[in-house]
Amino acid sequence: MSDNNNKITKVSIVCSKGSLEGIYPALIMANGARMEGIEASIFFTFFGLYAVLKNFNTKIKIATVGNPAMRVPDAKGMVLPTFLGALPGMSAFATHMMNKEMEQLDIPPIPEFIEMIHDAGGQMFACKATVDMFHLTTDDFCDEVEKVLTVGEFYELSAGAQIIFT
């Protein structure tokens, strides 16, 4: 949780969403924690698991439907109504635009980001309930994923950590 100076020393981040805007906050927070010398682990659950699924984590997209804050062509543009967001190619287009912006800020693509966090000493785990539900095996995950965990084991590993749900 925190040491005597009230500094955060350990975080456990739960990544539960599989959209681009669902996954990146978890990765940025984990990486940012390591950069500050804070212990960090990420627990991927439900659709968040796609962030660490080989061959799938290269195809993560922004949700352009059901997102009332979504605007085009940029953050201060027009609201994108849900029926337009549902048009074929809209999600791919929005994702392409966002990826370009992120590249300029040196925010890596998801597979590279996962590798960076791993090399920085961040630990990554997959949720057992989801793995069973989606009929996945450990071979489906990228190598950086250490283990499939039950929620109980996740809490055990998170002893003394701040738990962040994204």
Place this chain on the structure above:
Amino acid sequence: MPTKDIAGVTVEVNEEGYLTDPTQWTQAVGEAIAVEEGISLMTEEHWKLVHFLQKDYAENGVMPTIRRVKSTGGIPVKELYALYPGGPLKKSSKIAGLPKPASCI
């Protein structure tokens, strides 16, 4: 502007101890800051990162990200964290006499 006496000279620093005038930096100042940051011996590998940061900052006017240190500086992420445990970019920037990195990446 606060000042700090270190390695026999007086340098200008901000409230977090980062040098505010890079021209006041010397290797001896860097070594002394390193000791304060818990790195008692600056090896060749430690200096490699410091020199890359200094060069990159001089060329671009912004502090490089960890990803840039990896791709352009050629220093693997693992090595970076092994050399400067507990906040590699923050510590090495301070030792290099540069501003605190302002990026989230």
